[in-house]
Amino acid sequence: MAWPGRQVLGNGLGSSKAFERTVRTGFGQFVLDSETRQLLRSGEEIHLSPKAFDLLCTLVARRPNVVSKSDLFGKIWPDTFVVDGNLNVLVSEIRRAISEDAQTPQFIRTAHGFGYAFCGEAVDLGGSARGRAEPKTRCWLVWRHRTFVLSAGDNVIGRDPGCAVWLDHPGVSRRHARIRIADDMTRAVLDDLKSTNGTFVGRKQVTAQAPLADGDVIKLGSVKLKFRSLSDEPSRTKRIRNRVP
16 A cells, blocks of 8 residues: 555654754744754743754755655655654644744745745854853843843844743733844844834833843833843942941
């Protein structure tokens, strides 16, 4: 009986090298690193099964070309019988991990009857993060008792769960504002994304790119966040005068 997929020559449980070259790529708020086998969202690791990770690396490495299903079968399940449903499961897993709707894809496009392609904007970041010097400055936002670590590039703030900084508050627009962090993590600017209730730094409304400094209070509607930027350079310890009773 003929089945769509690959011939049975193994059990398919082993790992595969599904990509031709090292992949360290940034897209949206994500960083994909094939050497450390990590998918990071705003600095936090997102779990993917080994084969879903291999599939994502393959699509990113071959972007923007469509990779055929038969090619993907050969790379992810070498010498192993699989059916189309296995591939569909992996694609669904990736889309859940990156909060993507299959009907309006930002990154994974389906070429019906043929295969899949990575369709989003992406930037190659060079070699693995291991062994490289960490940025001298780290940036994050504080809201109530929550902390949101910001990564280099665009960090969208909004009520949409897919935003890098998710604020589940009715006064915040779905995509309210954006903080853009320089690659060296030493500069940050804030933009309003045509929000309903406006974006402010202190009492000043943001109508163009506004530079941010450590301690700035950002107001989105009625929501207040504090921007923090920490330098690795040691600060002076404040001397406290002890009073002798």
